[in-house]
Amino acid sequence: MRYWNSVWKMGGILLLAYVIVRGFGTPLQPGLVEANPSRLKPGLADLELKAVGQPFAEENAPIEGHQLILKSDQDLIATNLTRISPHSVQASVVIPDLLPSPALDAFLFTPSSGTLFLGNAFFVEGAGTGPVPQAFAATPPAEVDPNLGFSFPYQPNIxxxxxxxxxxxxxxxxxxxxxxxxxxxxxxxxxxxxxxxxxxxxxxxxxxxxxxxxxxxxxxxxxxxxxxxxxxxxxxxxxxxxxxxxxxxxxxxxxxxxxxxxxxxxxxxxxxxxxxxxxxxxxxxxxxxxxxxxxxxxxxxxxxxxxxxxxxxxxxxxxxxxxxxxxxxxxxxxxxxxxxxxxxxx
Amino acid sequence: MYSGFQSTLQTAKTIASLEWRLEWRQGHQIASVGMFALSSVYVAFQAARNDVSADAWSAMLWMVYLFSGFTAVGRLFDRERSSARRYLQWTVDPLGLMLGKLAHAIFTTTGLSAVVLCGFLLFLGWPTGETAKMGIVVFAAWLGGLSMTTTLVFVTAVASQVKAGGSALGAILGLPLLIPQLILATRLTVGALQGTPWSLVAEIPLFLTTLCAGTSIMACILFPYIWRA
Structure with missing residues (x-):
């Protein structure tokens, strides 16, 4: 081909331009990065979880449909969401006196972005070891297939x-x-x-x-x-x-x-x-x-x-x-x- | 008359014994390497004084070994520089020559490892006392040294082709190549000094042997091309 020598060079440069635009312009999928306070005691507590990446909810989104569940070993603990903003949620929770494990993972279920996860989000001091009483238990909502659009995957640390x-x-x-x-x-x-x-x-x-x-x-x-x-x-x-x-x-x-x-x-x-x-x-x-x-x-x-x-x-x-x-x-x-x-x- | 590979081996044997006899007769060369090794050990002893940890002990061992190795192997091809020698060598099978040089380097390494290790035991003793797995330390010192010298033989052969400043160039080209061997040898020595079970460090000798074999084979394959140049 007569112009092949120019074609592959131009092609390479165009690909790199595409990579730079797409690489920096594509949003990151939402992910939880921080939990406050990280140390809890049994009893009533107010929690806040922060996220990065593209917003997982709109400003002033209704709380219905969202759910935050804490997990201790295999047992689930229900929480009561109080506020949702594009990059954080606030919730109140009653931490039981008995827990299978003092480390709690957080699962945030959202209707638009699927499930967000933060491992070892909270650490509970002063709770006994045992299964979570039935009164605290939560039932997770059905998994939704989120439509996140063209976005890069969220990975912890990276x-x-x-x-x-x-x-x-x-x-x-x-x-x-x-x-x-x-x-x-x-x-x-x-x-x-x-x-x-x-x-x-x-x-x-x-x-x-x-x-x-x-x-x-x-x-x-x-x-x-x-x-x-x-x-x-x-x-x-x-x-x-x-x-x-x-x-x-x-x-x-x-x-x-x-x-x-x-x-x-x-x-x-x-x-x-x-x-x-x-x-x-x-x-x-x-x-x-x-x-x-x-x-x-x-x-x-x-x-x-x-x-x-x-x-x-x-x-x-x-x-x-x-x-x-x-x-x-x-x-x-x-x-x-x-x-x-x-x-x-x- | 010998044929094919047999004659190559015969050449290797002749070269190795010739090298050895020359070294022996020109005693000052062996003596200078031994002097260098022992005085480095003494410097290490003076710098460390008491309370040497396993890490410090093995770090100093390999630093001393590294530079002694350079002095011992760095002049392996010095004699091939003189034109009279080169004329004689022109008729010699290059593969045999390389094998001979490698064999000579293995002898030198074994001797050097023994001198450096004995020096360390004399001045610094075992840093971790009874917990050390002494057999593995000795084996590590020998194998680590071996994989370093086989690499150096090739680099020295390349550097000896440079007309001016070949020995300095050998050191510059050789140092980065010895980093992996040094890391592996240090890990093996520290592990053995701290009494780590053999099964946990067994992979390191395998890597060292791989590097050793890889560099030796590459040296044998490539050396004829240098020699013909």
């Missing part, structure tokens, strides 16, 4: 940062993709000894390194939000750091060899080694060890990201878009390398 999935993960994919190109180019370089394969692997490593560093930065931001630290010692993170350092080593080796005519062959050998280490460090070892990082507990599939259809509809375009941008950057660098080579050899 909350709004789930949008980072569209940056962090595709950036690593792009790095793998372009490092793979570099690996194949280095193998071809070792087979044929042609300078052009060397231009390719140099361009690939340089572009891949940019995406690797971006992956580290976005990952570090995400870790700060969800785990509370910019960096933790974790097999997946160590592997990522070593990979980036390893490929920095490739560029150092290149620079150190300078004008040496064996530079293509020696760096190709190093690059093949680096890629094999990348596969071992990022794809093999983390799967057999405990890791905070999702997608690694023996099951690297997407299920562990809890990708729902709305997230998928943005995530897959993001993978293709970042991949296309990465490949475009690689071709630019490759053209530079070829021009430089021609200038020096004419």
């Amino acid at each position: 909350i709004e940062s789930i949008r980072n999935l569209l940056w962090h993960v595709p950036m690593w994919f792009a790095m793998f993709f372009v490092m793979g190109i570099g690996f194949v180019a280095s193998l071809m370089q070792l087979r044929t000894d042609k300078a052009d394969w060397d231009h390719r692997s140099e361009a690939a490593v340089r572009t891949g390194l940019v995406f690797g560093i971006l992956g580290l930065i976005t990952g570090s931001l995400w870790a700060r939000w969800t785990w509370g630290a910019w960096w933790v010692s974790d097999p997946q993170l160590n592997g990522a750091l070593v990979t980036v350092l390893l490929y920095t080593g490739y560029l150092l080796l290149r620079a150190a060899m300078g004008e040496d005519e064996r530079v293509g062959r020696i760096t190709a050998v190093y690059n093949v080694f680096a890629f094999v280490m990348l596969v071992i460090l990022l794809m093999v070892l983390p799967r057999y060890t405990e890791s905070l990082h999702p997608g690694k507990d023996g099951n690297p599939g997407f299920n562990s990201y809890d990708l729902d259809n709305s997230l998928r509809a943005v995530f897959y375009p993001a993978v293709i878009g970042w991949g296309a941008l990465c490949y475009w950057m690689y071709t630019l660098r490759l053209r530079m390398n070829r021009l430089e080579y021609r200038l020096l050899n004419e």
Whole structure:
């Protein structure tokens, strides 16, 4: 196709524009984040639960149809809702003297947004251990199928940062993709000894390194939000750091060899080694060890990201878009390398 | 006459014994590595004084091992730099040469592990006394050291191709590659020192062996390409 070269680049950029608009513009499904007061005593108590994400009720919505139920182990405790606003509910409750477990989970049933859940929302001090008396018991309403529109799933701890999935993960994919190109180019370089394969692997490593560093930065931001630290010692993170350092080593080796005519062959050998280490460090070892990082507990599939259809509809375009941008950057660098080579050899 | 793989093994044997004899005759090289290791141990002892925790003990052990390993392996291909030697080596099978160098590195590692470990026991003793699983500590020191040196052999081989500043480059390229081995070896040593049951740490030697085998195989496959360059 005559315009193919422009088509895929434009397509990639359009996909990325779509990803940015959809990624930041899509609302988050509502979820409960905070309960006040978090510690309760048996007897009458006033509660407040706060939510984030898109509103689960309209302003001044009627209380009918909404229900807040507390759960202690398997027993349910009824509450009396007093006020509903778009991002919070207030309720009064009588906490029984006997509870199977002092930790209470909260379930908020809403007609428009389905069931909102907060685990271990309250902790009751001073109650005896035993089943909840019948007088306190609640019957949950029938489950409704909520119509939340196009929205991202709510996940505890991750909350709004789930949008980072569209940056962090595709950036690593792009790095793998372009490092793979570099690996194949280095193998071809070792087979044929042609300078052009060397231009390719140099361009690939340089572009891949940019995406690797971006992956580290976005990952570090995400870790700060969800785990509370910019960096933790974790097999997946160590592997990522070593990979980036390893490929920095490739560029150092290149620079150190300078004008040496064996530079293509020696760096190709190093690059093949680096890629094999990348596969071992990022794809093999983390799967057999405990890791905070999702997608690694023996099951690297997407299920562990809890990708729902709305997230998928943005995530897959993001993978293709970042991949296309990465490949475009690689071709630019490759053209530079070829021009430089021609200038020096004419 | 030998054929095929047999001749490669014969070359490896010759290279390994040649390396060993050269090392032995030029005694100052072995002595310098041993000196470096023992004085590092002594520095660790002075820095730590009393009350060394299992974490500190194993951290110092591996720091000392890391830098001693660099001094021991970092000059493995130094002799191949001189043009006369290179001419002689031109006729040698590169795979055999690499296997010989690896075998030599394994001997060196075993010796170095013994020296460093004995130094630590002499100056610092067992940090956790009777709870330590001493056999596993010794095994960890050997296997961790082995997986580090096999990686270093390849990196040194690559770095030795750089005309100027090869040994410094070897250290720069090698350090990031040794991070996984160091993490695993440290975890194994601390676990063994604290008396963790073998079943809980058994996966670590497996990973170390994987890394060790992976880097050795890669070195053997790729080295001929460096050698022909």
